[in-house]
Amino acid sequence: xxxxxxxxxxxxxxxxxxxxxxxxxxxxxxxxxxxxxxxxxxxxxxxxxxxxxxxxxxxxxxxxxxxxxxxxxxxxxxxxxxxxxxxxxxxxxxxxxxxxxxxxxxxxxxxxxxxxxxxxxxxxxxxxxxxxxxxxxxxxxxxxxxxxxxxxxxxxxxxxxxxxxxxxxxxxxxxxxxxxxxxxxxxxxxxxxxxxxxxxxxxxxxxxxxxxxxxxxxxxxxxxxxxxxxxxxxxxxxxxxxxxxxxxxxxxxxxxxxxxxxxxxxxxxxxxxxxxxxxxxxxxxxxxxxxxxxxxxxxxxxxxxxxxxxxxxxxxxxxxxxxxxxxxxxxxxxxxxxxxxxxxxxxxxxxxxxxxxxxxxxxxxxxxxxxxxxxxxxxxxxxxxxxxxxxxxxxxxxxxxxxxxxxxxxxxxxxxxxxxxxxxxxxxxxxxxxxxxxxxxxxxxxxxxxxxxxxxxxxxxxxxxxxxxxxxxxxxxxxxxxxxx
Amino acid sequence: xxxxxxxxxxxxxxxxxxxxxxxxxxxxxxxxxxxxxxxxxxxxxxxxxxxxxxxxxxxxxxxxxxxxxxxxxxxxxxxxxxxxxxxxxxxxxxxxxxxxx
Numbered sequence: 001x002x003x004x005x006x007x008x009x010x011x012x013x014x015x016x017x018x019x020x021x022x023x024x025x026x027x028x029x030x031x032x033x034x035x036x037x038x039x040x041x042x043x044x045x046x047x048x049x050x051x052x053x054x055x056x057x058x059x060x061x062x063x064x065x066x067x068x069x070x071x072x073x074x075x076x077x078x079x080x081x082x083x084x085x086x087x088x089x090x091x092x093x094x095x096x097x098x099x100x101x102x103x104x105x106x107x108x109x110x111x112x113x114x115x116x117x118x119x120x121x122x123x124x125x126x127x128x129x130x131x132x133x134x135x136x137x138x139x140x141x142x143x144x145x146x147x148x149x150x151x152x153x154x155x156x157x158x159x160x161x162x163x164x165x166x167x168x169x170x171x172x173x174x175x176x177x178x179x180x181x182x183x184x185x186x187x188x189x190x191x192x193x194x195x196x197x198x199x200x201x202x203x204x205x206x207x208x209x210x211x212x213x214x215x216x217x218x219x220x221x222x223x224x225x226x227x228x229x230x231x232x233x234x235x236x237x238x239x240x241x242x243x244x245x246x247x248x249x250x251x252x253x254x255x256x257x258x259x260x261x262x263x264x265x266x267x268x269x270x271x272x273x274x275x276x277x278x279x280x281x282x283x284x285x286x287x288x289x290x291x292x293x294x295x296x297x298x299x300x301x302x303x304x305x306x307x308x309x310x311x312x313x314x315x316x317x318x319x320x321x322x323x324x325x326x327x328x329x330x331x332x333x334x335x336x337x338x339x340x341x342x343x344x345x346x347x348x349x350x351x352x353x354x355x356x357x358x359x360x361x362x363x364x365x366x367x368x369x370x371x372x373x374x375x376x377x378x379x380x381x382x383x384x385x386x387x388x389x390x391x392x393x394x395x396x397x398x399x400x401x402x403x404x405x406x407x408x409x410x411x412x413x414x415x416x417x418x419x420x421x422x423x424x425x426x427x428x429x430x431x432x433x434x435x436x437x438x439x440x441x442x443x444x445x446x447x448x449x450x451x452x453x454x455x456x457x458x459x460x461x462x463x464x465x466x467x468x469x470x471x472x473x474x475x476x477x478x479x480x481x482x483x484x485x
Numbered sequence: 486x487x488x489x490x491x492x493x494x495x496x497x498x499x500x501x502x503x504x505x506x507x508x509x510x511x512x513x514x515x516x517x518x519x520x521x522x523x524x525x526x527x528x529x530x531x532x533x534x535x536x537x538x539x540x541x542x543x544x545x546x547x548x549x550x551x552x553x554x555x556x557x558x559x560x561x562x563x564x565x566x567x568x569x570x571x572x573x574x575x576x577x578x579x580x581x582x583x584x585x586x
Binding site for chain 1: 490494495498499500501502503504505506507514517518520521522524525527528529530531533536537538539540541542543545548550558562563565566567568569575577578579580
């Protein structure tokens with residue numbers, strides 16, 4: 001059983017008290033977060049009051065939910081009424097949402113205790129969690145290294161064992177890449193599975209919320225809780241929600257795992273290659289059929305992805321105008337100056353860069369050459385995957401070309417930062433489900449993740465394959481020194 | 486397509502984006518946007534003839550609901566985060582000055 005399941009089971013049965021579980025969690029945040037800066041805010045009083053209400057409920061004989069007493073942190077771009085939602089931006093420094101995100105209500109309905117908000121790259125734009133107004137998040141395995149991003153805070157909170165689970169968002173790899181860099185499980189559900197209501201929008205056709213956990217069982221349980229139709233998100237789908245966590249133990253016999261040779265070509269570090277190849281070999285030994293697949297348009301994915309993501313970002317971020325909420329420049333001239341100065345002062349460097357690029361590719365004279373072309377290439381990429389999935393149940397590939405890089409290494413080189421998403425953006429472009437699983441360590445002792453991707457809505461099958469891999473390995477059980485203080 | 490990023494283009498895009506860009510930042514944007522555009526020009530190799538654009542991965546279009554009012558934010562809630570509000574409205578600097586009004 002995973003950490004989330006264990007905790008919930010103990011609290012439900014009365015063997016543990018939610019107030020003790022949450023109190024211990026707060027202590028861990030206090031003692032560990034100084035070194036890694038994963039947490040933006042936590043609210044001890046509110047968390048303990050919630051926990052105590054849970055304990056009373058049980059004492060009164062009322063049943064508790066699937067996440068009874070489980071302390072959770074969420075990425076600070078997921079709206080909460082009871083804590084500010086900053087998106088790691090000066091623009092939203094003191095913004096308090098008037099509503100909860102769909103996933104927040106789901107977590108609370110399942111009796112989870114939301115203890116805090118976790119750090120991120122500003123507006124989820126970045127691959128290292130260095131671009132945050134709250135300062136960078138550090139990797140718990142080596143604090144000179146980045147956590148990955150943009151969901152660095154939620155990944156590190158779980159990797160440091162401050163909390164057993166957290167929620168992040170994944171637009172181009174922002175859950176899977178930090179999960180890989182930090183040695184935890186990171187799940188990006190199929191597009192449309194989890195409502196985006198209350199997730200601050202970055203690239204709406206790509207964004208999806210998903211969990212970080214220490215095991216596949218816990219990822220499945222979290223998905224079960226946060227999945228479901230919500231008519232406040234027009235891309236939320238009306239499919240039945242499987243009981244993911246109870247359907248994991250299925251045989252690998254006859255499962256077909258697709259491998260694209262080209263993904264293992266240049267640019268991939270040797271340590272990552274060896275670990276991922278070893279994982280594939282393990283799947284073969286366990287009864288999977290390994291089949292070779294082609295993804296002819298693979299090399300165009302990053303270019304297509306960044307054009308689309310930046311175009312959507314420039315449009316979504318138009319709402320920050322210094323009028324309705326967020327930062328306003330203190331001494332505005334006229335109205336036009338108020339817009340431009342509020343935005344110029346409120347947004348950080350990377351966000352401005354993406355707004356500029358997105359505005360350019362959407363502007364008259366360039367729309368067809370860039371944006372429209374990128375959408376057409378997106379279809380070709382999706383068709384590559386459609387035909388590849390005719391021959392296999394999941395496709396496996398690395399999560400990132402390297403392990404966690406050094407703090408500051410890519411800050412001044414945006415393109416190098418973007419290229420670190422080369423294996424993850426496919427899933428967002430094509431709406432696939434994907435998961436990052438711990439599969440080893442490099443020579444420096446940094447975690448390595450590997451990735452499974454499945455067709456849209458095959459989350460359950462993908463999770464069951466991931467679970468069988470986890471049963472054969474113990475990488476997910478290893479923790480950084482900071483987690484055992 | 487030939488790379489068309491120069492200082493004037495950066496200023497034009499900044500105006501479209503309602504984003505203040507200081508004169509000292511213009512060259513930095515020129516360099517960084519030019520590099521990105523050079524990279525994404527890679528897409529020019531792809532044959533996109535007769536390919537329809539794909540806006541998202543789902544086979545879902547035009548999701549409609551009954552046109553009936555639902556509960557929404559009160560005006561107090563809507564104004565709760567406003568940098569400046571007056572008499573139940575969002576307040577902004579004057580758009581027109583006295584003479585032209």
